Amino acid sequence: RQLYQEVDHIVQYTAHAWKKRTGNAGTRDRSLHQKNITVAVGLDMELLHGPSPVGGSATPSTTPCVSDRGPPDSPSSRRNFGFPRSCGGRQHDDGLVQEFQLEDFILMESPTLSELYWQSSGSSSIGPVRRSFKCFPAVVVLLKLRWLIRLHNAIVALAGQQCGFERLLSGLLLDTAGVHDSPHSPTQIYELIVTSLSARMQQAWPFFLAYVLTCERESLRNTSDMESVKLSDTLGDKICSGPLGEVVDDIFVTWLAQQEGTCIAATQLMSDLDFFNIPVPAIRTRLPKLRAWHSARKAPGTRDQHLKVAQVQAHHLAMLLELPNLRPQWELSDEEMMELARGVISHPKTFNKQVCARIIWAIEGGVTHTGLAAGAFADELDEKQSSIFRNTNKYDCGSMAASTLDLLRDTSPPRLVGHGSRFMDIP
Numbered sequence: 001r002q003l004y005q006e007v008d009h010i011v012q013y014t015a016h017a018w019k020k021r022t023g024n025a026g027t028r029d030r031s032l033h034q035k036n037i038t039v040a041v042g043l044d045m046e047l048l049h050g051p052s053p054v055g056g057s058a059t060p061s062t063t064p065c066v067s068d069r070g071p072p073d074s075p076s077s078r079r080n081f082g083f084p085r086s087c088g089g090r091q092h093d094d095g096l097v098q099e100f101q102l103e104d105f106i107l108m109e110s111p112t113l114s115e116l117y118w119q120s121s122g123s124s125s126i127g128p129v130r131r132s133f134k135c136f137p138a139v140v141v142l143l144k145l146r147w148l149i150r151l152h153n154a155i156v157a158l159a160g161q162q163c164g165f166e167r168l169l170s171g172l173l174l175d176t177a178g179v180h181d182s183p184h185s186p187t188q189i190y191e192l193i194v195t196s197l198s199a200r201m202q203q204a205w206p207f208f209l210a211y212v213l214t215c216e217r218e219s220l221r222n223t224s225d226m227e228s229v230k231l232s233d234t235l236g237d238k239i240c241s242g243p244l245g246e247v248v249d250d251i252f253v254t255w256l257a258q259q260e261g262t263c264i265a266a267t268q269l270m271s272d273l274d275f276f277n278i279p280v281p282a283i284r285t286r287l288p289k290l291r292a293w294h295s296a297r298k299a300p301g302t303r304d305q306h307l308k309v310a311q312v313q314a315h316h317l318a319m320l321l322e323l324p325n326l327r328p329q330w331e332l333s334d335e336e337m338m339e340l341a342r343g344v345i346s347h348p349k350t351f352n353k354q355v356c357a358r359i360i361w362a363i364e365g366g367v368t369h370t371g372l373a374a375g376a377f378a379d380e381l382d383e384k385q386s387s388i389f390r391n392t393n394k395y396d397c398g399s400m401a402a403s404t405l406d407l408l409r410d411t412s413p414p415r416l417v418g419h420g421s422r423f424m425d426i427p
Contacts, residue, residue, distance in 0.1 A: 026203025042097025
């Protein structure tokens, strides 16, 4: 509720400042209005890696080694992915190419997609882009979150710092990393902001979009640079301790760690981001608050002060376990990382069940839908470590709601009722 109120205040101040500066000038020219571009993404052929074929007397020696494509993904397996509505595209008959609807200003956030759009002479559809469509919804989520940085800079330059997105995105990060019955998608806030601004500005919306595109967002370095790794390690007591781009990266990493790894593997996604010329999000290699929470997990009065940031860093832990190229940058040993992972999955009421499932999937081998392992961390564990991890017990029972406490309190009168002493009644 507080997030929605914050969005409402930002939209009101922004619309008032834009009207005061431009005189509420608008246009009805359809060529200037927002367009939705259809992007077709898919591969020519996808060969799933199954078991080795066993030949027999009836199998010709010239038979090629092929594997069954397997059943398509059921809708239930993608029910709680948190994909934005614009990502639900139409799938082709062959099942290998899928179409996605993107706004034109979001398309411009990717140099590769924008180049394809200009090469098509402004066509309403581009592609097919020869990449797997399974990771493309995650690419769209990152593009939308990165566009919010550009929108933030435009609004601050227009209406002042009081209309910035620092508080909004910090609250969105905490809400995304929290424990919910179903995962909260950060793109809901994006949809709300765009819908509210376009409704308030009406015919002036095309001009405002053009103004936003002229504003540069802060530079985003690649996480392979050592300087970027140091910047990504600055998350301390405050959520928004660094540039706004780091908070956006934290939101995306939190959202990504809550998706099913069988469909959106981090290794494949990083490769797709390089293909689309999109800076990869920073993965935090230091987890100080998660370690502090783990050390004080049996002391309720002490661990609570580390809880909020520890919930965020638990999602970075899942990505560290999954991405093999970040293992040389680990601050902890393999045993200490395993101990942190066991601490997270043993507290399902403190950390959401999606990130717990992602950690378990990464440690057990990270096998994707193609049959290939996204990470090889399971190969580094001996039989004893694997057995200890598989037999992890659940320790926390979660917090009780205020209504539940009131109900239990009112079920019977207090023990000390009346003026008589009762110590003699105790057997």
